[in-house]
Amino acid sequence: MNKPLALSVLAVSSLVASPTLLAQEQQKSSYRPSPFTFSASRITTGTADVGYQGNELQRDQWMFDFKTGMPLGKKWFIGAGVGYDNLDYDWRSPSLKDNTQTWDKIERYRASLSLSYRPNKNWMFMLAPKLQYAYADTASASNAASYGAVLSGMYRFNSGDMLGFGVAYLNDIDEVRTVPFLAVNWQITENLKLGNPFSAGFSGPAGLELSYQLSSDWNVGFGTSKRTSRFLIADEKDTAEIDEWVSFARVGWDISRSVSVNAYVGYFFNGELELNPQNSKEDIDNQGAAALDVTFKF
Template sequence: MNYHSVVKLPLISTLLFSSYVEAKPPADFAPFTFSVSRVTIGNADVGNDGNELQRDQWLTNFKAKMPVSKKWILGLDLGYDQLDYDWKSPSGQETDYAWDDIHRFRAGVSVVYRPDEHWIFMLSPRLQYAYADTATASEAQSYGVVVSAIHRFSSGHLFGVGVAYLNDIDEVRTVPYLAFRWQINDAWYLSNPFSVGFSGPGGIELSYLATPDWEFGLGVSKRTSRFLIADNENTAEIDEWVSHLRASWKWTPKITISAFAGYFFSGELELNPEDTNETIENQGGAALEARFSF
């Protein structure tokens, strides 16, 4: 579920893992992926002053994975997200939050080294700009790097560890994480479905392959979204947990449609430099993603 700022699409695919660990990519390996998602999150009270927030998001992402030799793979990840924060007060007047439209540009490259059929080492520098219409884009830069080491067992299971160093807007974070895919049987597997980065670690999802064309998943993840709302390092950060149900339909060999139902809980809005913290009421959400491989 990619509610980016919240949950993150697209899913980590078996095909992508296979391209990392096999001697050569499978015959149906598609090096390019483009996805577009629409996310809607329900109304939620924020703080104790009667302010209410409703969120809508458009998320786009382009990825490229290109094997350059038997041991090396290069990757590219580009994305743009438009986040609409609709604020209301009980009286219908403007709230204390003057920001509503958020723009987020993302870019990253990855270098993958596969010395043998069992080990994968990855290094991925990241760059992001996340800012409201009330702020200047040039002051909203974040950068970081994600590194990981993954072991492929003879059974086909994958397990690894990694760490993300993220120099976000006016805050530095170090996020350790686990990278795994555990094939329970032919139909069930356990994995972390979201990319690691500024929005948080990968989470966990239990997936069920009902037919070659239909797959279902149940998961949970902690998501963080930080952006500039005014110049001079005035930031807003939303930190929350998200649980989700997923249904994915492989429409064609190259097109997958996924629908998500989510529940956002334990949310908090932090405003800096005021160091103000407001609780966000639990709320439901839904998302629809179309993913194209070519």
């Protein structure tokens, strides 16, 4: 690996909070300046071999998210979010381009709503419809629509810990997927916690992260998740999909009540590139990763 590396697995790959993150927000007693959140992330991956024909791929990515939410009485909570991602795929010795992959730039637009309901002190249910457009510079946005919904339920124990299950129904570009996931918010000790670092959706399940609160301002975490990125590369329903696992380590710094920074290092493994309708698949070598996310609440 000859470059500083990356992590496209940030929580900002989703638009509304996961059930666990939403539960945490609803249980916090600390002051929050406003229900609005904006996050920006810079992600870069190392160079990885793709297949066995001398192809190499290096990825850079910008991700931007804006979220908002508010309670509707004591039992209901509504949230919304929009996002934009700009992906730069740098192919080297790309014989794959003979199969119409002259795509180098990918744009992804995302929108989502969420509605959660707490009928009593123990249960919380959430429904989150999602819409996404993901397409390369060789395709049109009009043919790149995907839609779906995430449904989850969580049980809150007397200790305050929460455990639940969810499923995402995703009508992605020319493919329908159902993604189950575990929703958890478990305070193991005063400083040690197990939770979901991401939101379930088009990018995959919510993942798991074990985090430790070093002080009031600093925390660290270690986690893993499966990540999926599917986008249109030609207007005749030609798609590319990258499916991979990632493990990561995170350092978080709460600069103030309104600003927080998270730095990630990660490692992608078991990656695969699938092209359709050719139904051709190429393995992607393991690669390191790094990312920086800055979040503002205002």
